[in-house]
Amino acid sequence: MTHRLAPLAKEATIGELAERSGVAPSALRFYESEGLITSRRTSGNQRRYSRDTLRRVAFIRTSQQLGMPLAAIREVLSLLPEDRTPNRADWARISECWRxxxxxxxxxxxxxxxxxxxxxxxxxxxxxxxxxxxxxxxxxxxxxxxxxxxxxxxxxxxxxxxxxxxxxxxx
Known part of the structure; x- marks a missing residue:
């Protein structure tokens, strides 16, 4: 099975995001319920995640491995732009919060x-x-x-x- 998102796909299903990120779908649903990631719902009520959610999930997992509490992770993720994919400057800015x-x-x-x-x-x-x-x-x-x-x-x-x-x- 592939561990890549389709190159032109703008969104991923929960299964695709789980497979690519190595995070169980239940953990992704938990992150969403905690306000760490967001998804949109299709007409059939299925979750669709934007491609940049993969970076957010990687950031969450790495932060958890460093022992950062979810509240602190949520706080810095709230500083990222919602209307576009975060860029290097955005990630550098939030990394300063924890330095x-x-x-x-x-x-x-x-x-x-x-x-x-x-x-x-x-x-x-x-x-x-x-x-x-x-x-x-x-x-x-x-x-x-x-x-x-x-x-x-x-x-x-x-x-x-x-x-x-x-x-x-x-x-």
Missing amino acids: EDLDERIRTLQRLRDNLTDCIGCGCLSLSRCALSNSWDALGSRGPGPRRVVEKEIPCATGTCVPAPADRATP
């Missing part, structure tokens, strides 16, 4: 990667000394969430871990 957020995600992932490597490489195998351990929730006073992942400086990596009290240390 700072993506840069911070990259830094966070690098910190996580580097700390996991250090922890796995150290061979401590001890929760009382592990860089990822948080004995007795000592980091709870620093704020909610995974503090060693979200903070710019990971406490154990900089030697500022709060050791568990000796009488309650976890083996």
